[in-house]
Amino acid sequence: MPAFWTEPDFDEHELVHLVHDRASGLTAIIALHSTHLGPGAGGTRFWHYAEPAGAMRDALRLSRGMSYKNAMAGLPVGGGKAVIVAGPDKAKTPAMLAAFGDAIEALGGRYITAEDVGITEADMVAVAKRTSYVTGLPSTDAEAAGGDPGPFTSKGVFLGIQAAVAHKLGRDLKGVHVAVQGIGSVGGGAARLLAEAGARLTLADVDADRAAALASELGAETVAAEAIMDVECDVFSPNALGAILDNVGIARLKAPIVAGGANNQLARPEHGPMLAERGVLYAPDYVINGGGIIAVTLEYLARRDGKPCDIAEVHAKVEEVPVRLNTIWEEAGASGRSPDQVADAMAQRLIGR
The missing domain is CATH 3.40.50.720 (NAD(P)-binding Rossmann-like Domain)
Known part of the structure; x- marks a missing residue:
């Protein structure tokens, strides 16, 4: 089998980070396609793959898609994506989410994550206990964006x-x-x-x-x-x-x-x-389909700056689609x-x- 970096989907990714944590059983891929416009932003997918190559292909294609999506949405972030490789039983544990949060933290802000297929708002809350580079978190302010995008x-x-x-x-x-x-x-x-x-x-x-x-x-x-x-x-x-x-x-x-x-x-x-x-x-x-990343990116930027994210601003940005x-x-x-x-x-x- 050829090396993944010779495959068309690799497309000059800046970083492909393979994470394996023996204690928790976590296996994950974090892919950063481009940070030209800012830190790579994109959700985390939790999925069972019949073959390891499927997980790598998904991470690469989704990461590149996020570069394009974020750029076309006019957002000051680059493109990244993570895949947590689920076992056949699709078991997801607090220890796995904690280890995943630690892996994101170790990248020092190069990657910002949020929900995707198989990952819930509650999962993001758990990840946020280990890293600040996470968004899509719930808000108690009815006038502020937050939570499920x-x-x-x-x-x-x-x-x-x-x-x-x-x-x-x-x-x-x-x-x-x-x-x-x-x-x-x-x-x-x-x-x-x-x-x-x-x-x-x-x-x-x-x-x-x-x-x-x-x-x-x-x-x-x-x-x-x-x-x-x-x-x-x-x-x-x-x-x-x-x-x-x-x-x-x-x-x-x-x-x-x-x-x-x-x-x-x-x-x-x-x-x-x-x-x-x-x-x-x-x-x-x-x-x-850029509405979700618009919401979580504006949420993240507002939280970083210590203010609530104006939900009207998010709606206005989505209406540019x-x-x-x-x-x-x-x-x-x-x-x-x-x-x-x-x-x-x-x-x-x-x-x-």
């Missing part, structure tokens, strides 16, 4: 879908059919906002009972998780795990728009142009490049690559 990610995804429908279809969301893949914190929040705007929804989730419950609440339909990409609709909204837009996935699509909150939706770089060739408008994932998307789509239309290529070029200029 999921609602802000959902809002950005909703606004991005709204912008995509206006750009591609020339209409508002009333009656637009959106197929939502994954209805966790982000997908479920976006679905509620879409329903409020009058969209018609088809929902799918690996937890069929959860999908059925939300469908009942919103007056939506459901399909099996493996069938959602075959639904004929106006918008396909992926909000689960990434790399679903590969040759097979793209061939299955029956939607003129792909816009959702999942990270790393494109399996490989060639799949963005493939979507464009099919006439599908794509919302680059790290632009449309559709502006960025429209800029990308307009340049893509004018240049003949696909939206992902345009967004990547913009982000790379911002981080000095």
Whole structure:
């Protein structure tokens, strides 16, 4: 097997830190892609991988995605990501979280962490007992941002879908059919906002009972998780795990728009142009799903400066998401490049690559 630094996903990472703590059983990877704009910021994922290479691939791709996401959101932070490798039993202990906090502290502020898949607000509170380089912590002030950033990610995804429908279809969301893949914190929040705007929804989730419950609440339909990409609709909204837009996935699509909150939706770089060739408008994932990192970064910066984070400031920053998307789509239309290529070029200029 080739060394990971020869793989395309390595992409000149500044640091890849492998952590193993024998006493607690912690195995983790902390990846810093770029600190050109500031300390690397990005969440921690807790996941079981069938092969170690999967954990490394996830850490590298997610870290690079955070560099691009933070740059495109106009935040004074770079890109980083952490993966805690879960065992088959997916056991997570206080000792593991403490050891992980110590590992972050040892980096001296080069990496700032927050919630991601498999990590809760309570987990971040536990990590914060060992390091100050953590955000996404609860706030007791109703006027201050803090805690779970999921609602802000959902809002950005909703606004991005709204912008995509206006750009591609020339209409508002009333009656637009959106197929939502994954209805966790982000997908479920976006679905509620879409329903409020009058969209018609088809929902799918690996937890069929959860999908059925939300469908009942919103007056939506459901399909099996493996069938959602075959639904004929106006918008396909992926909000689960990434790399679903590969040759097979793209061939299955029956939607003129792909816009959702999942990270790393494109399996490989060639799949963005493939979507464009099919006439599908794509919302680059790290632009449309930037609401959460906006919230936790502004929270962290405010706490660092000894003041509460103004929730109105966070909402205003999230509302810039559709502006960025429209800029990308307009340049893509004018240049003949696909939206992902345009967004990547913009982000790379911002981080000095």
